[in-house]
Amino acid sequence: xxxxxxxxxxxxxxxxxxxxxxxxxxxxxxxxxxxxxxxxxxxxxxxxxxxxxxxxxxxxxxxxxxxxxxxxxxxxxxxxxxxxxxxxxxxxxxxxxxxxxxxxxxxxxxxxxxxxxxxxxxxxxxxxxxxxxxxxxxxxxxxxxxxxxxxxxxxxxxxxxxxxxxxxxxxxxxxxxxxxxxxxxxxxxxxxxxxxxxxxxxxxxxxxxxxxxxxxxxxxxxxxxxxxxxxxxxxxxxxxxxxxxxxxxxxxxxxxxxxxxxxxxxxxxxxxxxxxxxxxxxxxxxxxxxxxxxxxxxxxxxxxxxxxxxxxxxxxxxxxxxxxxxxxxxxxxxxxxxxxxxxxxxxxxxxxxxxxxxxxxxxxxxxxxxxxxxxxxxxxxxxxxxxxxxxxxxxxxxxxxxxxx
Amino acid sequence: xxxxxxxxxxxxxxxxxxxxxxxxxxxxxxxxxxxxxxxxxxxxxxxxxxxxxxxxxxxxxxxxxxxxxxxxxxxxxxxxxxxxxxxxxxxxxxxxxxxxxxxxxxxxxxxxxxxxxxxxxxxxxxxxxxxxxxxxxxxxxxxxxxxxxxxxxxxxxxxxxxxxxxxxxxxxxxxxxxxxxxxxxxxxxxxxxxxxxxxxxxxxxxxxxxxxxxxxxxxxxxxxxxxxxxxxxxxxxxxxxxxxxxxxxxxxxxxxxxxxxxxxxxxxxxxxxxxxxxxxxxxxxxxxxxxxxxxxxxxxxxxxxxxxxxxxxxxxxxxxxxxxxxxxxxxxxxxxxxxxxxxxxxxxxxxxxxxxxxxxxxxxxxxxxxxxxxxxxxxxxxxxxxxxxxxxxxxxxxxxxxxxx
Numbered sequence: 095x096x097x098x099x100x101x102x103x104x105x106x107x108x109x110x111x112x113x114x115x116x117x118x119x120x121x122x123x124x125x126x127x128x129x130x131x132x133x134x135x136x137x138x139x140x141x142x143x144x145x146x147x148x149x150x151x152x153x154x155x156x157x158x159x160x161x162x163x164x165x166x167x168x169x170x171x172x173x174x175x176x177x178x179x180x181x182x183x184x185x186x187x188x189x190x191x192x193x194x195x196x197x198x199x200x201x202x203x204x205x206x207x208x209x210x211x212x213x214x215x216x217x218x219x220x221x222x223x224x225x226x227x228x229x230x231x232x233x234x235x236x237x238x239x240x241x242x243x244x245x246x247x248x249x250x251x252x253x254x255x256x257x258x259x260x261x262x263x264x265x266x267x268x269x270x271x272x273x274x275x276x277x278x279x280x281x282x283x284x285x286x287x288x289x290x291x292x293x294x295x296x297x298x299x300x301x302x303x304x305x306x307x308x309x310x311x312x313x314x315x316x317x318x319x320x321x322x323x324x325x326x327x328x329x330x331x332x333x334x335x336x337x338x339x340x341x342x343x344x345x346x347x348x349x350x351x352x353x354x355x356x357x358x359x360x361x362x363x364x365x366x367x368x369x370x371x372x373x374x375x376x377x378x379x380x381x382x383x384x385x386x387x388x389x390x391x392x393x394x395x396x397x398x399x400x401x402x403x404x405x406x407x408x409x410x411x412x413x414x415x416x417x418x419x420x421x422x423x424x425x426x427x428x429x430x431x432x433x434x435x436x437x438x439x440x441x442x443x444x445x446x447x448x449x450x451x452x453x454x455x456x457x458x459x460x461x462x463x464x465x466x467x468x469x470x471x472x473x474x475x476x477x478x479x480x481x482x483x484x485x486x487x488x489x490x491x492x493x494x495x496x497x498x499x
Numbered sequence: 500x501x502x503x504x505x506x507x508x509x510x511x512x513x514x515x516x517x518x519x520x521x522x523x524x525x526x527x528x529x530x531x532x533x534x535x536x537x538x539x540x541x542x543x544x545x546x547x548x549x550x551x552x553x554x555x556x557x558x559x560x561x562x563x564x565x566x567x568x569x570x571x572x573x574x575x576x577x578x579x580x581x582x583x584x585x586x587x588x589x590x591x592x593x594x595x596x597x598x599x600x601x602x603x604x605x606x607x608x609x610x611x612x613x614x615x616x617x618x619x620x621x622x623x624x625x626x627x628x629x630x631x632x633x634x635x636x637x638x639x640x641x642x643x644x645x646x647x648x649x650x651x652x653x654x655x656x657x658x659x660x661x662x663x664x665x666x667x668x669x670x671x672x673x674x675x676x677x678x679x680x681x682x683x684x685x686x687x688x689x690x691x692x693x694x695x696x697x698x699x700x701x702x703x704x705x706x707x708x709x710x711x712x713x714x715x716x717x718x719x720x721x722x723x724x725x726x727x728x729x730x731x732x733x734x735x736x737x738x739x740x741x742x743x744x745x746x747x748x749x750x751x752x753x754x755x756x757x758x759x760x761x762x763x764x765x766x767x768x769x770x771x772x773x774x775x776x777x778x779x780x781x782x783x784x785x786x787x788x789x790x791x792x793x794x795x796x797x798x799x800x801x802x803x804x805x806x807x808x809x810x811x812x813x814x815x816x817x818x819x820x821x822x823x824x825x826x827x828x829x830x831x832x833x834x835x836x837x838x839x840x841x842x843x844x845x846x847x848x849x850x851x852x853x854x855x856x857x858x859x860x861x862x863x864x865x866x867x868x869x870x871x872x873x874x875x876x877x878x879x880x881x882x883x884x885x886x887x888x889x890x891x892x893x894x895x896x897x898x899x900x901x902x903x904x
Contacts, residue, residue, distance in 0.1 A: 133739065133804070141801045142738040192668055199670070207672030261668070263597055265604070267612030333547040334538065396546045399538070399875045401861055402806040456806055458863070470804045 096431070097496045104489035106442060111482035113451035115160070115167065117468065118153070118475040123175060127205045129182035134469035137450055141467065143204040147187050149474030150202075151220030154179040156479050158227040164483065173231065180228045182206065184240065187221055193261040195247060201471075213262045218248045219279045226286050245283060249301065252276050271331065272324045274340075277308035278347050285354060302354065306363065309347055313370045319393050320344040320375050334399055339391045341379025342410020348372040349417040356424065368421045368430075376414065376433060384460050385440045387411060404459040408473070411441040412481035419488045453478050501836070502901045508843060509894035515847075516887035518856035520565070520572065522873065523558070523880040528580060532610045534587035539874035542855055546872070548609040552592050554879030555607075556625030559584040561884050563632040569888065578636065585633045587611065589645065592626055598666040600652060606876075618667045623653045624684045631691050650688060654706065657681050676736065677729045679745075682713035683752050690759060707759065711768065714752055718775045724798045725749040725780050739804055744796045746784025747815020753777040754822040761829065773826045773835075781819065781838060789865050790845045792816060809864040813878070816846040817886035824893045858883050 121138035122130045124145075132149040133142035157176035160167035186206030190196045198217035199208035211217075222241045229238035251259045284302040288295040311328035314321045322338040323331055330336050348371030355363035379387045386406035390398040397403070414437045422430035444461050445453040447468070455473040456465040469475075526543035527535045529550075537554040538547035562581035565572035591611030595601045603622035604613035616622075627646045634643035656664045689707040693700040716733035719726045727743040728736055735741050753776030760768035784792045791811035795803040802808070819842045827835035849866050850858040852873070860878040861870040874880075 135801065142804075144738060189670070192670075201672075203672040208670040209672040211668060211670065263594075263616060263666070265594070265597075265613040265616065267606075267608040267614040333549060396540065397870050397872050399547075399870070399872070401810060401870065404869065405806060464809065465802050465804070465806065467802050467804070 097493065099435075100489055100493055100496070103438060104486060104493065107482050107486050107489065110442075110446060110453075111479060111486060113446075114453070114475070114479050114482065115172075117450070117452040118479075119171065119175065122153070122469070122475065123178070124204065127182070128178050129186075129202075129204075129206070130179055130475070132469045132474040133471065134467065136447065136454075136466045136468060138468075144209065144471075145182075145202045145204060145206075146471050146474070147183070147199050147202065147217045148220045148472070149469075149476070150179060150183055150187070151217075151224035152474055152476035154183060154224035155220070155227045156475050156483075158224075158231050160479070160483060162227070162231050163487070176228050177232065180224060180237065183221060183224060184237070187217070194258040197261065198244075211261065213260045215248045215251055215260070215276065216279065218244050219283060222248070222283055223286055226283075241287070245287065249280065252280055253304065270326050271335070272308055272311055272326055272328070274309060274312050274320075274322050274343060274347060277305040278343075278350055281305035281309065281350050281354060285350070285357075306351065306354065309351060310366070312344075312347075313366075315393070317370055318374065319378065320347075320371060321393060334392065334396070337393045337396065338398070339375070339378060339393055340389070340410075341375040341387050341391065342389070342407065342413050344371050344375035344379075345387075345410065345417045346413035348375070349413065349420050352417070352420055352424070364424070368425065372417050372421055372433075376418075379410075380436075381406075381459065386444070386457070386459075386461060387414060387437075388459075402456075405464060406444070406457040406459065406461060408441075408445050408453050408455045409477040411437055411445065412477040415441065415481050416484050419485050423488050423492055502898065504840075505894055505898055505901070509891060509898065511847060512887050512891050512894065515851060515858075516884060516891060518851075519858070519880070519884050519887065520577075522855070522857040523884075524576065524580065527558070527874070527880065528583070529609065532587070533583050533590075534607075534609075534611070535584060535880070537874045537879040538876065539872065541852065541859075541871045541873060543873075549614065549876075550587075550607045550609060550611070551876050551879070552588070552604050552607065552622045553625045553877070554874075554881070555584060555588055555592070556622075556629035557879055557881035559588060559629035560625070560632045561880050561888075563629075563636050565884070565888060567632070567636050568892070581633050582637065585629060585642065588626060588629060589642070592622070599663040602666065603649075616666065618665045620653045620656050620665070620681065621684060623649050624688060627653070627688055628691055631688075646692070650692065654685065657685055658709070675731050676740070677713055677716055677731055677733070679714065679717050679725075679727050679748060679752060682710040683748075683755055686710035686714065686755050686759060690755070690762075711756065711759065714756060715771070717749075717752075718771075720798070722775055723779065724783065725752075725776060726798060739797065739801070742798045742801065743803070744780070744783060744798055745794070745815075746780040746792050746796065747794070747812065747818050749776050749780035749784075750792075750815065750822045751818035753780070754818065754825050757822070757825055757829070769829070773830065777822050777826055777838075781823075784815075785841075786811075786864065791849070791862070791864075791866060792819060792842075793864075807861075810869060811849070811862040811864065811866060813846075813850050813858050813860045814882040816842055816850065817882040820846065820886050821889050824890050828893050828897055 121134050124131055129145050129150055130153050131140045132146055135141050154176050157172050161172045186202055187198045189199050189208045189211055192211040197211050198221050200212040200217050201209040222245050225237050225241040284298045288298050311324050312320050314330055322340050323335050325331055348367050351367035351371055355367055381388055387410045389405050389407050390400045390403040392398050418430050418434035444457060447454060452468040454463045458464045526539050529536055534550050534555055535558050536545045537551055540546050559581050562577050566577045591607055592603045594604050594613045594616055597616040602616050603626050605617040605622050606614040627650050630642050630646040689703045693703050716729050717725050719735055727745050728740050730736055753772050756772035756776055760772055786793055792815045794810050794812050795805045795808040797803050823835050823839035849862060857873040859868045863869045
């Protein structure tokens with residue numbers, strides 16, 4: 095009976111992945127200037143031509159990963175799309191005059207002129223992720239070296255609190271904070287750069303451990319809460335910032351940690367990943383009234399100040415699906431499959447667009463579509479296909495195991 | 500019959516103003532460090548101690564204005580609160596190291612250390628507004644001079660596109676934009692600094708005209724739309740930025756312009772203020788299904804990318820009330836009173852908290868409370884009392900006229 099269910103999941107997931115890939119191949123490519131449109135309406139119409147660097151990088155990475163790891167996507171048009179996106183990124187994303195040593199733009203005009211530079215590390219992270227994955231399918235060593243160059247810079251910013259490098263003023267009330275996004279993204283890059291490369295794995299070994307320690311500091315209140323921001327000493331911070339929970343983000347950290355712990359064969363960390371970073375945010379973050387995961391919550395029950403706190407976003411559900419399926423595939427605990435099924439049922443009955451493919455991204459608390467575009471400044475070709483790609487591969491493995499127990 | 504209705508409006512408005520003033524007097528004063536808490540829950544509990552400079556300045560301004568213009572608020576405790584808030588601002592808000600010539604912080608710790616500086620002019624605007632109004636009740640000429648000093652700086656930033664002064668990098672894709680907030684805020688300050696001071700009125704005469712011209716550039720599409728962002732030449736911009744409408748903001752511009760046009764006895768501008776900046780955003784911005792004004796809309800009907808676009812916020816309704824009552828009190832057109840009544844009915848049946856006073860700020864599209872705090876990073880002691888204060892005075896005048904026609 096479980097096998098039949100797994101087949102059902104796998105088939106739906108495969109269909110959704112094909113539909114998502116088709117949607118972005120069809121509507122997002124800028125044939126005149128290169129790169130990708132990401133502001134795309136329900137029906138595929140481009141409603142804004144700005145090019146957000148996070149999303150340019152993520153789309154290059156996703157095409158490259160699909161090309162490299164799934165036979166049915168090992169197609170010339172996907173390779174070509176990845177290469178063209180990578181050229182656009184390398185040509186335009188880097189702004190030498192920003193910060194003290196150059197930075198990636200956050201946003202570019204259609205023809206590649208920088209519009210905005212953020213004072214954070216994330217544009218650089220997706221730039222590195224894209225160039226590294228693309229270089230794996232093209233064998234372009236210069237491109238890989240560029241990824242390593244920017245990786246070194248962003249690690250310096252992330253570890254050293256290098257305000258000048260980020261272009262930030264030093265302010266007396268702006269104490270350094272351990273914000274979970276930073277060690278999570280760096281850990282993701284450590285895994286990206288180390289994959290199948292023993293030399294790099296050795297080079298980034300200590301950095302990976304640093305990321306894990308920084309992430310584990312977010313376990314607070316005797317293990318009953320994951321808090322998004324803590325002090326550099328791992329203590330709870332005052333106010334809204336300190337009480338903030340982002341359940342989808344914690345679940346994403348959960349599967350990052352579990353993957354890392356599996357590669358290191360660290361069983362204690364595997365347990366922590368599941369218990370602290372999956373069970374805790376899921377039980378705190380699930381909306382028992384309307385279903386789905388809240389976007390933000392305050393650990394003491396105050397109202398978050400983010401206007402969108404109660405909305406249901408696609409990506410936390412994507413992260414939850416990956417987390418619980420990865421946990422199930424390694425623990426075989428039925429509870430993990432139950433969680434996966436609960437998230438699956440909500441996700442597949444609310445987010446996909448049966449008419450034109452791809453998913454809606456933003457629902458009200460009650461679960462109706464609040465913003466009906468398919469792509470926007472923060473939703474591109476990334477969370478949906480990454481989730482479907484990983485879940486399909488995990489389900490294939492599980493089904494193979496069940497045939498050959 | 501109209502008079503009876505006006506009395507009914509006036510009495511409710513007066514009661515709400517008293518309740519709002521009581522709420523902030525009771526819960527927002529920081530007796531240890533000076534300044535005001537603004538993150539305040541439904542029941543008055545402070546849930547975050549950060550001090551947002553916009554809201555510090557606005558609260559000082561509001562207390563001072565109430566003290567100066569309404570007899571029942573001409574009380575020592577209100578004077579004292581304004582003075583104490585002004586001291587906090589003057590002591591802590593200015594960050595000499597920010598930008599190329601110093602800037603105001605956006606946010607301070609409870610004890611006044613800068614946490615964040617924005618690359619815009621608005622913290623400085625509310626700083627100027629506060630110090631000028633406070634100096635009018637204390638007669639502090641040094642304080643007034645400080646307001647004039649910062650006014651000169653921010654006008655230079657606003658008019659000259661002085662990126663360095665704002666601490667912004669020059670980026671090739673970041674073309675200068677006429678964003679309506681900038682000339683609106685400067686016009687508001689021109690009126691603030693010129694009020695009852697012929698020398699200042701003379702000094703700022705040309706600046707006022709510049710603001711008006713910049714605001715009028717936002718009338719687009721043959722007068723059928725007010726767009727939030729246009730080019731420096733007054734042309735429509737491409738993409739989401741160019742198509743953005745913020746009906747509450749346009750209505751606020753409407754009453755700024757009408758006040759200014761009345762003072763100048765400019766009848767053509769009076770008509771434009773009402774027709775373009777009140778009728779147009781009201782007819783485009785009203786939600787015919789659920790009532791209330793949308794927060795953001797795209798002029799071509801695309802979905803805005805702001806997650807909160809369909810929410811109903813308190814402040815657009817405050818601005819609409821002021822706009823239509825001011826328009827009615829000068830035109831005596833019944834249609835203006837009808838608009839006021841329509842907004843009044845929605846506002847007073849949705850935003851006020853009958854239990855603990857003050858208003859909720861953020862409703863879902865359907866009109867239920869989505870965030871149940873009374874104050875937050877962007878909601879302080881400002882829009883509600885400014886609206887109630889102005890509407891009460893306008894209604895008093897109207898009632899007096901109806902007794903002595």
